[in-house]
Amino acid sequence: MDMADIIVTGGAGFIGSHLVDHLIDQDHNVLVVDDLSSGSTENLSRWIGDERLRFVRWDITRPLDGCEDLRSHGRIDCIFHLAARIDVITSFDDPLDDAMRNYIGTLNVLEFARNRGCEQVIFSSSAAVFQDNGLVPIDESFPTGPLSPYGFHKLMSEGILDLYDLHHGMRNASFRFFNVYGPRQDPANPYSGVISKFIRMCIDGERLIIFGDGEQTRDFVFVKDVVRTLVRGYEKGATGQYNVGTGTETTINELAATIAGGFDTDPGRDHKGERMGEIQRSCADIGRIKKELDIGPDTSLCDGIRRTVEWYLDEYKAEGGNG
Numbered sequence: 001m002d003m004a005d006i007i008v009t010g011g012a013g014f015i016g017s018h019l020v021d022h023l024i025d026q027d028h029n030v031l032v033v034d035d036l037s038s039g040s041t042e043n044l045s046r047w048i049g050d051e052r053l054r055f056v057r058w059d060i061t062r063p064l065d066g067c068e069d070l071r072s073h074g075r076i077d078c079i080f081h082l083a084a085r086i087d088v089i090t091s092f093d094d095p096l097d098d099a100m101r102n103y104i105g106t107l108n109v110l111e112f113a114r115n116r117g118c119e120q121v122i123f124s125s126s127a128a129v130f131q132d133n134g135l136v137p138i139d140e141s142f143p144t145g146p147l148s149p150y151g152f153h154k155l156m157s158e159g160i161l162d163l164y165d166l167h168h169g170m171r172n173a174s175f176r177f178f179n180v181y182g183p184r185q186d187p188a189n190p191y192s193g194v195i196s197k198f199i200r201m202c203i204d205g206e207r208l209i210i211f212g213d214g215e216q217t218r219d220f221v222f223v224k225d226v227v228r229t230l231v232r233g234y235e236k237g238a239t240g241q242y243n244v245g246t247g248t249e250t251t252i253n254e255l256a257a258t259i260a261g262g263f264d265t266d267p268g269r270d271h272k273g274e275r276m277g278e279i280q281r282s283c284a285d286i287g288r289i290k291k292e293l294d295i296g297p298d299t300s301l302c303d304g305i306r307r308t309v310e311w312y313l314d315e316y317k318a319e320g321g322n323g
């Protein structure tokens with residue numbers, strides 16, 4: 001594909017920074033918009049001094065046209081909108097702030113796109129938009145019914161993206177990520193992925209904390225596979241909603257055993273009460289991305305965990321730990 005000018009909101013975060021890597025590797029020009037509330041410019045350090053990357057610190061709860069660097073930016077071919085607060089628990093404590101970041105932020109991005117003649121916005125939605133009725137796998141037509149303000153604001157964002165498609169001739173798409181994991185995921189974030197937390201606990205020799213009985217399931221998808229899917233959606237001009245997962249269900253107990261099994265000593269487990277807004281079973285039907293976008297995951301859970309552990313061990317050594 002020809003070189004394009006692309007904006008990535010949330011590009012200093014976990015998934016966003018992998019997306020930036022992929023896009024610049026394909027020789028696109030990328031402008032990252034991020035307020036650094038949970039992301040870090042360290043995630044973009046590979047591109048320091050490379051003119052294909054620009055960074056603007058901006059809070060998307062404010063209109064993007066209010067930022068001179070954004071207003072004066074030239075052509076924009078596509079906006080990947082990933083900026084969000086990903087903390088489901090905080091979305092109960094402070095639903096207004098969640099609405100600002102996870103819904104009004106989307107509206108600000110869409111208005112900016114419309115004003116600037118950018119016709120394509122690719123949005124990072126979530127499996128949190130779905131109802132929990134215990135049935136899996138979940139395809140895109142499965143009933144929605146979010147269990148948290150976070151999921152509700154993601155669903156509202158999807159709705160407004162569709163409306164801009166209809167009324168402003170845009171080609172917008174929402175990708176509903178299941179549980180994403182991989183290098184750079186921050187284990188310190190209370191709602192960050194369980195894989196990053198388990199790996200960190202194993203490295204620190206701490207007992208693994210499991211909420212509930214551990215028989216709840218999730219569909220864990222490696223971050224590089226998520227990024228490939230988003231970029232394919234951009235290249236193919238995807239519209240509507242798409243699941244991004246693997247189609248494989250893994251219990252938290254199985255996950256804990258797999259991760260702990262990769263270390264010399266298994267630190268053991270502690271169980272705590274279930275967390276609010278969590279579902280019992282989760283597994284994507286990924287037929288639509290396979291059929292319409294001709295793409296699917298190609299990293300097994302074992303391989304993805306191995307690559308993630310290697311990254312955390314390197315980080316740990318760089319921090320001065322014994323690894």
Ligand SMILES: NC(=O)c1ccc[n+]([C@@H]2O[C@H](COP(=O)([O-])OP(=O)(O)OC[C@H]3O[C@@H](n4cnc5c(N)ncnc54)[C@H](O)[C@@H]3O)[C@@H](O)[C@H]2O)c1
Nearest residue numbers: 010012013014015035036037038039059060083084177180
């Ligand atoms: N990690 C997952 O498993 C998962 C699952 C479903 C959906 N998602 C979605 O994927 C996207 C990326 O998530 P992530 O895991 O990389 O999280 P992350 O916290 O690492 O990244 C989010 C980024 O958005 C930035 N940000 C937050 N509020 C902002 C604001 N008001 N203005 C500008 N920037 C802001 C943060 O600084 C951060 O860099 C989010 O939209 C999230 O909801 C993630």
